[in-house]
Amino acid sequence: MNDFSISLAGFAAGPVTTTQQTRIVTCLSVLDWMAVGRAGIDEPVAKAVRNLVLGEEGAAQAHLFGGGAAPLRGAALVNGTVSHALDYDDTHFAHIGHPSVAVLPAALALSEWDDRILVDFLEAALVGMEVSARMGLWLGRNHYQAGFHQTATAGAFGAAVAAGRILKFDVEQMRKTLGLTATRAAGLKAQFGTMGKPYNAGLAASAGVEVALLIAKGFEPNMDALEGPYGFGATHMGAGDSQAALDGLGDEWLFDSVSHKFHACCHGLHAALEAARDLDVAGPEVAEIRVKTHPRWMSVCNQVSPTTGLGAKFSYRTVIAMQALGYDTALPGSYTDMVCADPRLKSLRDRVSVEADEALSETQAHLTLLRRDGARPEATHDLLTPMTLSDREDRVRGKATKLIGSDQADAIWSMLRTGGRARDLSQMLAAKPRASTVESPAQIP
Amino acid sequence: MNDFSISLAGFAAGPVTTTQQTRIVTCLSVLDWMAVGRAGIDEPVAKAVRNLVLGEEGAAQAHLFGGGAAPLRGAALVNGTVSHALDYDDTHFAHIGHPSVAVLPAALALSEWDDRILVDFLEAALVGMEVSARMGLWLGRNHYQAGFHQTATAGAFGAAVAAGRILKFDVEQMRKTLGLTATRAAGLKAQFGTMGKPYNAGLAASAGVEVALLIAKGFEPNMDALEGPYGFGATHMGAGDSQAALDGLGDEWLFDSVSHKFHACCHGLHAALEAARDLDVAGPEVAEIRVKTHPRWMSVCNQVSPTTGLGAKFSYRTVIAMQALGYDTALPGSYTDMVCADPRLKSLRDRVSVEADEALSETQAHLTLLRRDGARPEATHDLLTPMTLSDREDRVRGKATKLIGSDQADAIWSMLRTGGRARDLSQMLAAKPRASTVESPAQIP
Numbered sequence: 001m002n003d004f005s006i007s008l009a010g011f012a013a014g015p016v017t018t019t020q021q022t023r024i025v026t027c028l029s030v031l032d033w034m035a036v037g038r039a040g041i042d043e044p045v046a047k048a049v050r051n052l053v054l055g056e057e058g059a060a061q062a063h064l065f066g067g068g069a070a071p072l073r074g075a076a077l078v079n080g081t082v083s084h085a086l087d088y089d090d091t092h093f094a095h096i097g098h099p100s101v102a103v104l105p106a107a108l109a110l111s112e113w114d115d116r117i118l119v120d121f122l123e124a125a126l127v128g129m130e131v132s133a134r135m136g137l138w139l140g141r142n143h144y145q146a147g148f149h150q151t152a153t154a155g156a157f158g159a160a161v162a163a164g165r166i167l168k169f170d171v172e173q174m175r176k177t178l179g180l181t182a183t184r185a186a187g188l189k190a191q192f193g194t195m196g197k198p199y200n201a202g203l204a205a206s207a208g209v210e211v212a213l214l215i216a217k218g219f220e221p222n223m224d225a226l227e228g229p230y231g232f233g234a235t236h237m238g239a240g241d242s243q244a245a246l247d248g249l250g251d252e253w254l255f256d257s258v259s260h261k262f263h264a265c266c267h268g269l270h271a272a273l274e275a276a277r278d279l280d281v282a283g284p285e286v287a288e289i290r291v292k293t294h295p296r297w298m299s300v301c302n303q304v305s306p307t308t309g310l311g312a313k314f315s316y317r318t319v320i321a322m323q324a325l326g327y328d329t330a331l332p333g334s335y336t337d338m339v340c341a342d343p344r345l346k347s348l349r350d351r352v353s354v355e356a357d358e359a360l361s362e363t364q365a366h367l368t369l370l371r372r373d374g375a376r377p378e379a380t381h382d383l384l385t386p387m388t389l390s391d392r393e394d395r396v397r398g399k400a401t402k403l404i405g406s407d408q409a410d411a412i413w414s415m416l417r418t419g420g421r422a423r424d425l426s427q428m429l430a431a432k433p434r435a436s437t438v439e440s441p442a443q444i445p
Numbered sequence: 446m447n448d449f450s451i452s453l454a455g456f457a458a459g460p461v462t463t464t465q466q467t468r469i470v471t472c473l474s475v476l477d478w479m480a481v482g483r484a485g486i487d488e489p490v491a492k493a494v495r496n497l498v499l500g501e502e503g504a505a506q507a508h509l510f511g512g513g514a515a516p517l518r519g520a521a522l523v524n525g526t527v528s529h530a531l532d533y534d535d536t537h538f539a540h541i542g543h544p545s546v547a548v549l550p551a552a553l554a555l556s557e558w559d560d561r562i563l564v565d566f567l568e569a570a571l572v573g574m575e576v577s578a579r580m581g582l583w584l585g586r587n588h589y590q591a592g593f594h595q596t597a598t599a600g601a602f603g604a605a606v607a608a609g610r611i612l613k614f615d616v617e618q619m620r621k622t623l624g625l626t627a628t629r630a631a632g633l634k635a636q637f638g639t640m641g642k643p644y645n646a647g648l649a650a651s652a653g654v655e656v657a658l659l660i661a662k663g664f665e666p667n668m669d670a671l672e673g674p675y676g677f678g679a680t681h682m683g684a685g686d687s688q689a690a691l692d693g694l695g696d697e698w699l700f701d702s703v704s705h706k707f708h709a710c711c712h713g714l715h716a717a718l719e720a721a722r723d724l725d726v727a728g729p730e731v732a733e734i735r736v737k738t739h740p741r742w743m744s745v746c747n748q749v750s751p752t753t754g755l756g757a758k759f760s761y762r763t764v765i766a767m768q769a770l771g772y773d774t775a776l777p778g779s780y781t782d783m784v785c786a787d788p789r790l791k792s793l794r795d796r797v798s799v800e801a802d803e804a805l806s807e808t809q810a811h812l813t814l815l816r817r818d819g820a821r822p823e824a825t826h827d828l829l830t831p832m833t834l835s836d837r838e839d840r841v842r843g844k845a846t847k848l849i850g851s852d853q854a855d856a857i858w859s860m861l862r863t864g865g866r867a868r869d870l871s872q873m874l875a876a877k878p879r880a881s882t883v884e885s886p887a888q889i890p
Contacts, residue, residue: 048659188670
């Protein structure tokens, strides 16, 4: 009955074998997480949570995005919340959640505090993110459809395991960690669209840290609290197929298929923006641009003529026009009220049409250009299509460079790839993002 | 659709009218909470959570059971957990939970920090406990039967409201408080019988403090997150009849029917122990004692011949024999392995029989003495039978005196009844309980 949690605990506490690819993907997620976290420090939710934690004046155990340091639980709460504030962090479709924002704050805080090397941090982070993905898969779509936010719920288990791994937990301690997290993990999708969404990520990270520290102090919980009629799964409408969720555990990394966002807008727009990269949407011959997308997105991100930066992030017509005009859709600062009022954008936007197409999946989009010369170039993109490792590295490092500048992005990447101490990485949470995240005239063609 | 949360928020933020009786019952719950909290400070779970929070070395914003002080969230976590460690705190049957341990730590920490008078603390505490009882009633038995621990879930809402009341929240802030708590409240019955149970109470108290502090800092959540298909109620199998849960709100206090424990053992044994108080169970003429109880308790607290102090807490035969022999069942320290080995106790225990009786409710027990002279005196007790206010005061103050000594119990009572500052009360969390909580020869007849 408790095979799932026992297997997960065994994996979490045991030796792991990784490939070069998995290690690089992990490093890319860490770089991406640090870049989006640093870009998010001025968001109102970031300020609220930072003020809460800094107001407690606790020991400087781990650094915070935006500067300063706090006790481990507080650092995890802040860093989880801040890094999800822009909703620009990585996504795992099988997990149905964002693995980095829950797990990395916990793993990095513990690693800094225990003065561990980066290799230890990266391994704990990877194992934690794998556990959160497996938990997310086990909880499944039922759990998500019922109203739970897997980033928060499955994420808390991943964060706890990552923290426990830095604390060198054995299998029994890992079982206790999972069991205690079962009474702690929470987070509702009802908070989507509010500060509550990023806060859910911070809660997961902080809960994981708290649980692991308590287990290390000899706390004795019910360690079989995931499965069974009163376990976390059943009570949260998510006890799924444990065999499927364990499939390949230890041999294959679900985490490998994590996806990074390359546009600072609603995920529903990304496939269309990627398809547009394959076409000359800016060409003078383009009379009309036709976008086809999965029907579910029509009510999510098809604002026709938004007038605000926030609205632009949920508008196919606007983001396609922005891309054609050379606005950088990777920069959060590109989405402004001013852009929406740009006459060139308004004119181009009126030549973009959007329609639903049942034949497309949720991760696909199709673009057709109607050129004045009669040509009809078209392109389809599927976000699930694997990128080559080198393309992925180029894109993630390029995104980080845009968000925090090449000096910082390169320094973080070099540190992750060549080794060093976790506390040196953690200290880099503090720097302000460079000015380029705020739209500058140079970015407007 | 959100009538329930709007009404609850209106009540939470508005002026309230209390009776003398309600005010005294509130004071009795505070005294009881302080006494059981101070008696619980040496429990292992208390040490684990205290060490966690004190290890963060945060600002001394609020005092802790067992000494020391910590930031507000940490103080609430510690004080909630410690005061539920002995499972000897108050119970509310309609709430299906323990109101004090979730709400009082939040209300007192905020009141001390904001240097408020005791009247403000008591009002915030009462309003918070009423909200937790109303939430518990709304979540209902379905929620509890599904596996959720109302002390933790409903308790978090009560704690948040109590904290918000000290922060002088208006109706809209209270709605936000309820909405944000919806993504935060958690706690499973799967932890019963482990350190996880008292921890659930600490989590509720701490979550409430965190939520209220964030709302005070301008955090903007979805404030309509209780009701509806994706709200806390529906996702946690607990959206009940909101009209029933609101019935009389503002005019009647559900909290008035809170029940205090007068025996430091499983609640299932209390009705039998109270019935025994009405009979001369210690008389030399008693040949046999027959106990009848509701069938559900037979698998919970009918250990026949336990050999450990913990086992004694779940044994009708043992506690009735203890009472007859003059062991004080109100003292946690009375339940020891040594008592179980006492030859007089073993002999008397063998003359106690226990049987299930479908005709009794869960709160009732029936005792019959079979005397050698042929008499058959009997008594029935129902825990739901209201006590007179003066009886209740005598019993609670008597219990507190046993747990922390008459000087301290009287000093706390006098402070609560005559007024003063919350910080003076909070400082009294620190003192060690007097030696009498450990069984002494004087207590053994």
